[in-house]
Amino acid sequence: MKILEASDYADLSRKAADILLAQLRGKPDSLLVLPTGNTPLGLFRELVRAARSGAADFARVRFVTLDEYAGIAGNDRRRLLLWLRKELLDPIGVADDSVLAFDPLADATSEVERIEAGIAEYGGVDLAVVGLGPNGHLGFNEPGSPFDSRARQVPLTPESIRSNAAYWGSEADVPATAFTLGLGTLLASRKLVLIASGAAKRDILARTIDGGISPEVPATLLRRHPDSLAIADRAALGG
Numbered sequence: 532m533k534i535l536e537a538s539d540y541a542d543l544s545r546k547a548a549d550i551l552l553a554q555l556r557g558k559p560d561s562l563l564v565l566p567t568g569n570t571p572l573g574l575f576r577e578l579v580r581a582a583r584s585g586a587a588d589f590a591r592v593r594f595v596t597l598d599e600y601a602g603i604a605g606n607d608r609r610r611l612l613l614w615l616r617k618e619l620l621d622p623i624g625v626a627d628d629s630v631l632a633f634d635p636l637a638d639a640t641s642e643v644e645r646i647e648a649g650i651a652e653y654g655g656v657d658l659a660v661v662g663l664g665p666n667g668h669l670g671f672n673e674p675g676s677p678f679d680s681r682a683r684q685v686p687l688t689p690e691s692i693r694s695n696a697a698y699w700g701s702e703a704d705v706p707a708t709a710f711t712l713g714l715g716t717l718l719a720s721r722k723l724v725l726i727a728s729g730a731a732k733r734d735i736l737a738r739t740i741d742g743g744i745s746p747e748v749p750a751t752l753l754r755r756h757p758d759s760l761a762i763a764d765r766a767a768l769g770g
């Protein structure tokens with residue numbers, strides 16, 4: 532795993548955008564995985580700016596969603612796909628048929644098969660960008676998730692329910708289960724990029740970089756990936 536230090540959040544967002552835009556120049560029909568959460572918002576702003584200025588062309592890109600709450604309606608305000616649509620996909624003009632997304636109400640078994648089959652049909656994930664959960668989760672791969680796990684439905688840990696409460700109001704607003712791509716799905720992506728910002732991520736980032744490689748810290752999976760990169764700002768790196 533390479534580590535790229537950014538001076539601050541704006542620099543992190545630019546560096547992540549540079550990598551994504553270089554990926555698209557090399558392969559305009561890339562299949563991308565992008566996270567929700569607060570960390571990627573600056574990256575999304577950079578991408579929207581690139582699309583509007585004509586510096587990037589997203590016409591042939593395809594996306595697969597990293598994670599999604601389960602058991603909510605398709606138009607629920609908490610739907611992570613809608614977050615991604617609002618912050619990125621709508622502003623850059625990506626149509627629905629270019630997005631492979633978990634359906635929150637679908638039967639879990641057939642839904643995860645559909646998503647994995649869709650990824651295989653596109654020829655695999657070219658670039659996955661992931662955020663860092665406060666407990667080291669990637670997507671909703673909670674501590675203990677096997678490194679070879681594939682897309683599946685999972686219960687959220689109390690820690691993730693607590694951290695996700697910040698997005699929706701209270702812990703009671705956070706669904707108890709979610710769909711997620713698996714750690715094995717992410718390991719199979721051609722390039723894997725982690726973005727982490729701020730002092731709140733300092734301890735878990737240190738464990739990700741220097742701690743033992745173990746499913747107990749799912750983000751340590753990056754150190755098993757042949758082409759992985761962590762982009763972190765100085766606050767997260769402890770500088």
Ligand code: GLP
Nearest residue numbers: 566567568569570662663664670
């Ligand atoms: C959430 C999501 C992850 C996200 C992570 C970090 O629970 N399931 O996909 O990357 O936690 O979120 P944030 O960027 O807001 O810190």
